[in-house]
Amino acid sequence: MDTQRQLSTRALISGALLGALLTPCNVYAGLKIGWSFNVSIVALLITSGLWAVFARLRLSAPLAIGEGNITQTTASSAANIISGGLVAPIPALAMLSGDNLPAGELIAWVFAVSFLGIWVAWYLRAGLIVRTPLPFPTGRATAETLQEMFRHGHETRLRLRILLGSGALAAAIKWLDSGRWPLPRPGLGFELPASGALAGAPAISAKNLTLSLDPSLMLAGFGAIIGVRAGLSLLLGALIAWALLGPLGLYGGFILPGANDPTASWFATMIEWLLWPGVALLVAATLTRLVIQLRAVHNARTKDASEDDGAIRMRRFGLALASALVVLAQTLLFDIHWLLALLTVPIAFVLAMVAARVVGETGIPPIGAIGKVSQLSSGITAPGDQTANLIGANVAGGAAGQSADLLNDFKAGHAVGTAPGHQVIAQCLGVAVGSLVGSLVYLQLIPDPATMLITEQWPAPAVATWKVVAETLDQGLAALPPSALTALLVATGCGITLTLLESRYGPHRVPSAAALGLAMVIPASLSLTLCLGSLVGHALARYRPRLAERFLLATAAGLIAGESLSGVGRALLGVLG
Numbered sequence: 001m002d003t004q005r006q007l008s009t010r011a012l013i014s015g016a017l018l019g020a021l022l023t024p025c026n027v028y029a030g031l032k033i034g035w036s037f038n039v040s041i042v043a044l045l046i047t048s049g050l051w052a053v054f055a056r057l058r059l060s061a062p063l064a065i066g067e068g069n070i071t072q073t074t075a076s077s078a079a080n081i082i083s084g085g086l087v088a089p090i091p092a093l094a095m096l097s098g099d100n101l102p103a104g105e106l107i108a109w110v111f112a113v114s115f116l117g118i119w120v121a122w123y124l125r126a127g128l129i130v131r132t133p134l135p136f137p138t139g140r141a142t143a144e145t146l147q148e149m150f151r152h153g154h155e156t157r158l159r160l161r162i163l164l165g166s167g168a169l170a171a172a173i174k175w176l177d178s179g180r181w182p183l184p185r186p187g188l189g190f191e192l193p194a195s196g197a198l199a200g201a202p203a204i205s206a207k208n209l210t211l212s213l214d215p216s217l218m219l220a221g222f223g224a225i226i227g228v229r230a231g232l233s234l235l236l237g238a239l240i241a242w243a244l245l246g247p248l249g250l251y252g253g254f255i256l257p258g259a260n261d262p263t264a265s266w267f268a269t270m271i272e273w274l275l276w277p278g279v280a281l282l283v284a285a286t287l288t289r290l291v292i293q294l295r296a297v298h299n300a301r302t303k304d305a306s307e308d309d310g311a312i313r314m315r316r317f318g319l320a321l322a323s324a325l326v327v328l329a330q331t332l333l334f335d336i337h338w339l340l341a342l343l344t345v346p347i348a349f350v351l352a353m354v355a356a357r358v359v360g361e362t363g364i365p366p367i368g369a370i371g372k373v374s375q376l377s378s379g380i381t382a383p384g385d386q387t388a389n390l391i392g393a394n395v396a397g398g399a400a401g402q403s404a405d406l407l408n409d410f411k412a413g414h415a416v417g418t419a420p421g422h423q424v425i426a427q428c429l430g431v432a433v434g435s436l437v438g439s440l441v442y443l444q445l446i447p448d449p450a451t452m453l454i455t456e457q458w459p460a461p462a463v464a465t466w467k468v469v470a471e472t473l474d475q476g477l478a479a480l481p482p483s484a485l486t487a488l489l490v491a492t493g494c495g496i497t498l499t500l501l502e503s504r505y506g507p508h509r510v511p512s513a514a515a516l517g518l519a520m521v522i523p524a525s526l527s528l529t530l531c532l533g534s535l536v537g538h539a540l541a542r543y544r545p546r547l548a549e550r551f552l553l554a555t556a557a558g559l560i561a562g563e564s565l566s567g568v569g570r571a572l573l574g575v576l577g
Contacts, residue, residue: 011063012070014050014051015075018043018074020078023079023437024565027082030082033222033522039072045554073412073423077431083117083401084402087462089391090442092466095453100449110439116348116402117406118322119318124353124403139408143415146412159550160554167562169217174566177215204247210265211524212528217559220529223532223534224537225537229511231538234527234530240520249270254484256269257269258270265523273484276488277488279469282513284494284496334387347396375466377392378392379473386470402427406427449463456523461522498510533556
């Protein structure tokens with residue numbers, strides 16, 4: 001294959017522009033529900049459709065398959081920049097310190113962390129893709145989509161129209177909902193009598209407990225993607241947290257009520273207690289899953305016979321440069337001792353290797369678990385230092401996230417014959433674009449993290465998890481009230497038990513512990529809509545499987561991207577206005 005038809009200028013520019021467009025979607029979604037979506041297939045749909053139009057108008061040559069892969073590599077690495085800490089450790093540190101990092105420092109830090117992940121991935125490529133090929137489901141799906149697009153142009157154009165149409169619909173509805181014509185948010189229609197600590201107060205309404213339906217097409221789209229098991233688990237978790245534990249806490253006096261208004265949400269006050277069992281369930285489940293998967297991890301050999309000595313030297317030089325950059329950034333930006341900063345690099349490499357193996361086998365990046373393991377290790381090496389704890393864990397989580405993304409790209413590239421060096425160049429460009437755009441969007445959306453995050457508007461569950469772990473390692477469990485400590489211990493046991501049962505009997509027989517935990521740290525209204533979307537997607541896949549295979553992903557991705565971009569635009573106008 002002609003190298004120019006892979007690493008072309010138009011492929012890089014297309015990927016950078018799409019990355020700049022889609023990065024705000026993941027920043028927005030990450031701050032809303034703690035999840036992001038892989039934009040590889042969305043980028044392929046958009047870029048192949050646009051260049052096909054240009055080709056029919058005789059304005060350019062048709063896009064080659066190698067160029068399509070370079071485009072999606074650039075775009076996905078940009079949109080994946082949130083793994084560099086923008087929706088988890090960085091906001092958590094800002095909440096504890098009271099201030100965001102300045103724009104220049106934030107951009108430099110996010111780039112340094114993600115840049116390290118690129119070179120770690122190149123080191124792992126030979127062992128996980130060439131010599132001992134793992135499935136890498138996301139990368140394989142991208143490769144299959146790429147090959148199908150260049151075989152069936154009409155189908156691609158049809159999917160692109162579906163994506164753009166659903167995106168426009170979601171964007172319009174979000175714009176109206178966040179402006180002068182907010183959509184109704186119907187509650188579940190019940191009230192609980194006030195008694196105990198609330199004796200004499202009005203009845204507790206469903207809306208007080210956030211038990212209402214959020215009219216969000218983005219959430220419905222996410223629900224269709226995550227599947228019915230996760231959707232039903234979110235529903236179960238929401239009912240346990242907000243319909244059972246919440247009222248029990250209100251009656252018992254260890255959860256505080258909010259404003260005395262049946263239409264008001266009490267999320268801000270109730271989450272102060274509910275986040276403890278929720279976070280404990282999340283952390284216990286993810287760490288248990290990681291321990292189970294560690295048994296399958298083996299050291300990947302890094303010698304690739306297909307690479308020449310020049311490529312090997314470049315790989316080594318890049319890893320050394322990235323390591324030095326991330327150590328220097330820690331010492332200069334956060335005043336972390338150079339020895340502690342240096343220790344984060346081998347920890348990040350080992351944990352990124354673990355994450356890569358897990359992603360290769362399951363397609364699910366365990367970034368949350370990787371961050372918690374690194375937080376625990378930082379708690380040992382730098383006890384009582386919340387900054388070192390969060391930033392050290394950020395290095396591991398960011399490097400693992402970016403390396404997992406590039407390994408999926410490597411899997412797709414290996415299938416279609418794209419040179420790995422070309423993909424590394426595309427990834428570096430994507431990281432640079434994502435660091436710039438993502439950091440600026442985050443700073444504009446969340447100028448005051450201490451008051452804006454872990455609220456009903458911005459639940460930021462990942463931020464809550466990182467913040468709680470850092471505070472617990474700093475203050476110890478003894479600082480918790482007895483009721484919260486009891487709930488934390490029970491939730492930890494439940495997370496471990498559910499994960500062990502899932503490992504033994506399979507995921508379809510056991511609720512998702514991660515989804516149960518997530519439902520406890522976001523408003524119940526979000527979980528209800530996510531569940532509804534998962535049920536719609538499941539019904540379509542069951543009764544119209546061919547239709548779902550062709551259009552479900554494109555429709556869901558359009559809903560996510562359209563509402564996210566509209567929400568970001570409306571929020572930025574509110575901040576700037």
